[in-house]
Amino acid sequence: MDHFIADDGEAIHFAASGDGRPMVMLHGWTSTHRDWNPFVEAFAGDHRVIRWDARAHGGHQLQTDTVPTVQRMARDLHNLMTGFDLRDAVVVGHSMGVLTLWQYLRDHGSDRIAQAVLIDQSPKLVTDEDWAHGIYARFDWARNVVFMRELERDFAEAVLRLGADGLNERARERYLENGDSIEVFRQRMRKLKAKPLIDCWASLTAADYRDVLPDINVPVLLVYGAESNFYTLETAHYVRDAIPDASLLVYPGVDHAPHLWARERFSQDVLAFAGRTAPAVCR
DSSP: OOEEETTTOOOEEEEOOSSEEEEEOOOOTTOOGGHHHHHHHHHHTTTEEEEOTTTTTTTTOOOSSSOHHHHHHHHOOOOOOOHHOOOSSSEEEEEEHHHHHHHHHHOOOTEOOOOOOOEEEEEEOOOOOBBBBBGGGOOOOOHHHHHHHHHHHHHHHHHHHHHHHHHHHHHHHHHHHTHHHHHHHHHHHHHSHHHHEEEEEEHHHOOOTTTTTTGSSSSSEEEEETTTTSSHHHHHHHHHHSSTTEEEETTOOOOOHHHHHSHHHHHHHHHOOOOOOOOOOOO
């Protein structure tokens, strides 16, 4: 992989493929740039497809003491955009990648971004008596504190349980079946350094981007899973209604990673959106 040097001296790894209009792809928490590999062939014909390993994710060995907060990742994104003078970009974010983009828009504006594709995320993860559109629609701060303690005890198992204990019944069944795919994921999580990822989670759950959504001044395509592990359709509708120029697609029968379960459809929808040909909208 290539890398660029962030303004604190950290080397941020990325891969780039294709030529043309930039498409920057931001993965979710505990994931890597490899999540986007299935889409490179489809997108690289018309775009320079740039996908990174966010700070503390993927193959990163942290060289600085900087805590990998969402604010720092948004600054890393700013360093990437300005360092390579990316303009008129399509930014695609999944889960944590959406929060990173929202923080970027808050801190740096949208001058370099023309369109955004946002996959299955809430602007505020932790719920309270006035906010029911976060994780599970019932993940308050006390529950988050318990979860973070579980991360400290057994990071891999806690991450697995986060997906299994949510709204998707099949995910819970797969976890209880404890088949090969669950074990592969468990072993991958065990190879990660837990402390920086727990620090990252703390910043994600402290964030609130509800004030950012009405100020987004670029077209946005929202893609949500009808059977998301984490978010109800009411969350998707809230985000759609809060962003001035947003279209919502709900993929039936899929979870928090609708793009990975419906790869061909997602590729077609994103290319149609990037080409400013509106896909069929679910409202």
